[in-house]
Amino acid sequence: MLHGKALPCEGNFQFPAKGFFTVLLALLAGLAPLHADNPPKKIALSDFPAAAVQEVVVPVPSEIFAVLDKLGNPNWKAQLREGKVRTPEDRVRTALLLGNVIAEGFVAVEAEDAERVKELGRQVLTLAEAINVRKSVIARSKSITDKAEQRDWRGVRVEFDGALQDVRGAMDELNDHDLSQLVSLGGWLRGTEVLTNIVGRMALSCFTSPSSSTTSIAASGRCPAASAVTPL
Amino acid sequence: MPSRLRRNTLVTEIRDLLRKIGPIVSDSGDHITPDKVATIHELTKAVNRRIVSGGDGT
């Protein structure tokens, strides 16, 4: 199964040996009509025994932040945490902090703060070193710096995604599976803190009436249309 | 979970946090009220402070 396998294509997406197929696909697209089969409108998922349902691919942070891109322009700079983190003594906190800092990287990307992004890239390297996985993120850290200087924000996101996956992969190889999960958890915690703050502020600006606290907000974080407002 | 992690106070706090957040999210379905969002924010903020500073999160 390929799930979870790191492939070197993301971001670069270069296929030096496969150009032929690209041309072929383009030609086929032009010459042959695209057919669609007729899938059933409804299926019973219970027909697929557990063994036939493959492992869930966990969303990467940039996939979540892609949703946030559509929220308009929240004040991301206000969400940035100030100061430099100190490397903790214990590995549990270091693992959590590493995930936390990677998530902070995404906030800095949203804020388009190149200096902060570079600083966070360096912090990722320092924290990775403290849990013996520095090697796995050296190249990522450099790419984060390079792409932040070029203000290639999409590229920086890919590198932070990659850093998270590389760190986890390296920790899994060291049989540090639990610590590896803590890295993801640390990222989730920081991401949730920031997102709930932004969504909360958006809700406040959407609804200024005294009854706003009883008004629901759509899970997407957008101000709901009048018809979608359902008091709980 | 290995006992060394189970005994870790930060891990215990995070488990408590997840126990609190779980029902808030699952009871809300597709729509969640601003006060519940604020609650989740405050809970995660406190734990993140602990992660960053190692202090008591206050």
Added chain:
Amino acid sequence: MIASASHSCRRGLTGFLALLAAVALAPLLHATVDDALSFAYEAALPYYKQGYSVRKDAWGGDLAVHQKKAVSSQLFKGNDYWFLMASDLKGASLSVHIYDDKGNLVDAESWQRGRFAGVRVSPKATGTYFAIVQVLKSPEDRTPWALVYGYK
């Protein structure tokens, strides 16, 4: 006793040969799934050029004709997704469609072209969705396949 030992030995030998075959064939199967993956990325390329970010994570394996498999993924309301499936096996025909957790078809659009298939989905809600992959026809008993997705 001798017969039993001989039987046991034969069984052992058969097992050994099966193991040897499995070891010998494993890299071949792996290589061909990797090839399928290359084709899946090829199919994703036009969407990448349209601004879709394509995930490194992929699914893959091999299926018999008409055999279906469900792969699950967490999709987010607000994002737009393209799932691309491919095989490296010439003459194979594949399909992929997306269903929500209640089993309802949620394809926004889909296409099927020989050993390539694609489906777009714009989730109405954040949650778990299932890509149902299927080999419609194939010149071989088992058809290697790979599935990738992109989002924007």
